[in-house]
Amino acid sequence: MTEPLFGRLTLIGIGLIGSSIALAAKRHGLVSEISIQTRSKKTLERAIALGLGDTYSLDPAEAAKVADLIIVCVPVGASEEVAQQIAPSLKPGAIISDVGSVKSSVVQQMRPHLPNGIHFVPAHPIAGTEHSGPDAGFAELFENRWCILTPEEGTDKAAVDKLAAFWRAIGANVEVMSPEHHDLVLAITSHIPHLIAYNIVGTAADMEENVRQEVIKFSASGFRDFTRIAASDPTMWRDIFLHNKDAVLEMLGRFTEDLTSLQRAIRRGDGDTLFELFTRTRAIRRNILDAGQDTAVPDFGRTPAAKGHGTTEKNGA
Amino acid sequence: MTEPLFGRLTLIGIGLIGSSIALAAKRHGLVSEISIQTRSKKTLERAIALGLGDTYSLDPAEAAKVADLIIVCVPVGASEEVAQQIAPSLKPGAIISDVGSVKSSVVQQMRPHLPNGIHFVPAHPIAGTEHSGPDAGFAELFENRWCILTPEEGTDKAAVDKLAAFWRAIGANVEVMSPEHHDLVLAITSHIPHLIAYNIVGTAADMEENVRQEVIKFSASGFRDFTRIAASDPTMWRDIFLHNKDAVLEMLGRFTEDLTSLQRAIRRGDGDTLFELFTRTRAIRRNILDAGQDTAVPDFGRTPAAKGHGTTEKNGA
Ligand SMILES: NC(=O)c1ccc[n+]([C@@H]2O[C@H](COP(=O)([O-])OP(=O)(O)OC[C@H]3O[C@@H](n4cnc5c(N)ncnc54)[C@H](OP(=O)(O)O)[C@@H]3O)[C@@H](O)[C@H]2O)c1
Ligand SMILES: NC(=O)c1ccc[n+]([C@@H]2O[C@H](COP(=O)([O-])OP(=O)(O)OC[C@H]3O[C@@H](n4cnc5c(N)ncnc54)[C@H](OP(=O)(O)O)[C@@H]3O)[C@@H](O)[C@H]2O)c1
CATH class of the missing domain: 1.10.3660.10 (6-phosphogluconate dehydrogenase C-terminal like domain)
Known part of the structure; x- marks a missing residue:
């Protein structure tokens, strides 16, 4: 096993995505310690029972303390509140990221609360299922899926690269673009x-x-x-x-x-217009097949194209 | 092998659905002879090469002669023309059916041209793939899928029962309802x-x-x-x-x-309305699971629920 990329990883929120990150980070030896926070006692108890982390807390500020990488894994509407809660305890030089399915709003919600000297690198792994909660997670969720990073211009390049390395190490293909x-x-x-x-x-x-x-x-x-x-x-x-x-x-x-x-x-009764559209849409399908983004197996986007065996219930958001 | 249900089966149109019926009827020994008709030389040659029938023709009237069961397997917009072409050569007592994805229009198109003394029992097998032509057919296509029959009131019961028996013998579950x-x-x-x-x-x-x-x-x-x-x-x-x-x-x-x-x-920004709908739609999903109409395997309706292994490209229309 190689040297861990990060010391302490803190996960704020431990549902499907948070628990999958915990399992994947542990499996690949990417962090030396995992600290888990969630809002409810019930979910925290499930996380403990599943052995997802090393330390557990209901307090975001407590959990974020001394972390080298914090990944916020809550519904996007909760981003601002979380940022307010953890901001005071962030360690200078820490990388803070998230997994929200929307990016501009998350940046607007979190950015104003984050102190100078920490590196904010928003992210969105395009991988998921229709199941929720810590029991739904699995370490392979991100394999062969895209993870999009949306750092602001001027963000420390080393921090972006380090987060990209983390996602690549758990199997994702990383792409950088603007939140918009x-x-x-x-x-x-x-x-x-x-x-x-x-x-x-x-x-x-x-x-x-x-x-x-x-x-x-x-x-x-x-x-x-x-x-x-x-x-x-x-x-x-x-x-x-x-x-x-x-x-x-x-x-x-x-x-x-x-x-x-x-x-x-x-x-x-304009059949020509219908026929023309129904013919044109076939080209897009061909492009997707040519781009290797799908196999012959129908699964509504739940499995990575590279595997595509259609037997799990993944559904990226 | 039991006695065949029908003597000569004539298929008018030999694309995905027609060829699948031919293969399934032969496999289950349901007819003593299969006569195949299609519009183009090219498709007819494929049907011959695939050995789908016993006799082949480009002429619908010729193919329909002396048939005991005629199944029209062409796009629904071609139904009237086909009915006109085959009507003169239909044998008294023959059953004529179709596989069109629409039923009222097919009845309106065909009914006026059909002579007395033949039994018209429209049908729609809810099974298919996004592929077309005789090469796309396979004998298992209808297994565990619904086939809906839409006979007019007053249609000979024995004829309806016989067609239902045919579809059941190739694996389908039969349901009767009105075209509308x-x-x-x-x-x-x-x-x-x-x-x-x-x-x-x-x-x-x-x-x-x-x-x-x-x-x-x-x-x-x-x-x-x-x-x-x-x-x-x-x-x-x-x-x-x-x-x-x-x-x-x-x-x-x-x-x-x-x-x-x-x-x-x-x-x-009315989150309550969104949340209420997104919660309500879950109930429909549960009903479908409860009704045994789906398994955990996502395949966009391409495989029968009973099998549901998601490895073929079936897509019922
Ligand atoms: N599921 C997907 O397909 C998918 C894919 C890509 C990205 N994402 C994104 O990933 C994030 C998490 O999704 P998930 O599927 O992991 O969700 P999840 O399984 O429902 O877990 C949600 C987590 O967030 C916590 N939480 C919920 N509401 C909160 C609030 N108002 N304040 C603070 N914490 C709250 C929950 O805590 P308690 O359980 O303790 O209440 C739980 O720990 C979302 O932003 C989503 O957009 C999801
Ligand atoms: N595919 C599905 O998923 C599905 C499912 C259930 C029901 N259906 C119904 O089944 C029927 C046939 O569909 P399919 O998928 O088997 O089609 P297909 O594979 O495209 O085959 C169509 C057949 O109809 C012939 N044909 C096409 N246009 C014609 C016309 N204007 N006049 C006479 N013959 C014509 C073709 O002849 P040539 O090749 O010689 O030109 C070919 O033999 C349609 O009514 C459809 O609604 C389809």
Whole structure:
């Protein structure tokens, strides 16, 4: 085993993502000590029972003390409160990061509270499942998945490189971009698809009783996997939509404009417009296959393309 | 091997569905002879090379002659023309059926052309893949999938039972309902999900070049499997939307109404509305799991729930 990259790693929040980081960091010997904090006694007890860390606390300030790397793993709407709580106890030179599915808002929430002399490197691992809590974590979650870092210009290069090395060591491919660009790309690849899935399942749930029963019965004709997406954690997704509002509304505007013109084509019996779109969308599919971003195995983005055996329930957000 | 259910089976159209029926009927010894017709020389030659039938023809009237069961397996928009072509050569007492993903329109297109004394039993097997043509077929396609029959009131019961027995013998679960009810249920479980998938992939395809590249790169975050659906056959899907217009527009109206109210909630920062919906949609997912309509394996409706190993590319329409 090589020298650990970091001394103490503190995880603020120990749900699916936090526990997966703990397990992966331990497996690869990347840190010499793991300190775990969560809000509720119940979750902390699960973390203890699972042996995820070395020290445990309900107090964020306490847990963040003397840490070399702090990763905040809570719903994005809780970022500001966490930053306020841990700021006073951060060690000069420490790296502070997060895993939130939205980046601009997290930067706006946390940045003002962080003292000089610490390195703030926001991150988003594009890996997940629709399950939550410390029991859902597993060390392989990040293997072959992307992790996007969004440091501000002028951030200490050594700190960025060190965090990138951490993510690479637990199997991720690292990419650096601006928070705004991240939020726009994720709006279209992840947030709008989830919103649509929630919406269509909601529409079906409101159907007359006799139709609703048959929707369930014949769900295999396409609807079924929308229901899987629409079973994702409500708190996490509420926060994503509230905190990536601008990009989501922008993309949603484009989506509904396009849908309106499709609706018009159907109403007018304009088969050429439908055929043209249905042909054009095939090119995007081919690009994804060419880029090695999918295999022949359908799994709704739950397994890395490189593995793609479709037997686990991963679903990156 | 038991006595065959039918003498001659004629398949009009020998793409994915037709070839799968041919292979399954042969495997289970359900017919004594298979006659195959398709429009193009090229497809007919593939059918011959694959040994799918006993006799082959480019002429529908010729192929339908002396058949005991005729199954029309062409895009739903071609149903009327096919009915006109085969009507004169139908044998009294023959059963004529189809596999179209839309039912009311098929009935309207075919019924007026069919002579008295034959039994018309429309059908829709909810099983498929995004691949087309005779090479895509396989005998197991219908195993553990639903096949919906939509006979008019007054149709000969023995004929309906015999067709049901045929579908059961190749592995399907049979359900009988009206064409209108079928079209409404399939609009929400299959047609709208496909329309939405085509639409979001189209929206992404129209993005600025730099974003489009990243959509492909980060497609694993949810977008990826929408692209798989949106790679489905353009002709088949154009015909479905043109021929299930009323039900599709009705359901699309409900969908966009709901989406507009979600959009409003996001714009106003109304987290409670989002949270309430995201919680409610979980119940539908639970119902589907309870009904045994899905397993833990994500595959976007491509494999029967009973198997659900996610390693083939089935996608029912
Ligand atoms: N799940 C995914 O697919 C995925 C993928 C990539 C990124 N992410 C991001 O990762 C983060 C965590 O997601 P997760 O799936 O790990 O969530 P999770 O399993 O639900 O765990 C959430 C953790 O945050 C704590 N927490 C919840 N609300 C809080 C609040 N208001 N204040 C302080 N702590 C709070 C919870 O504490 P208690 O249990 O003690 O209440 C728990 O420790 C989110 O920002 C999400 O956007 C998720
Ligand atoms: N694929 C699915 O997922 C699925 C599932 C359930 C039901 N269905 C229904 O099954 C039917 C067939 O679908 P498929 O997937 O088997 O299609 P396919 O693989 O594309 O095969 C279509 C067949 O129909 C023929 N055809 C196409 N256009 C025609 C026209 N205008 N006139 C006469 N013949 C024509 C083709 O002949 P040539 O090749 O010789 O031109 C070919 O033999 C459709 O009604 C579809 O709605 C499909």
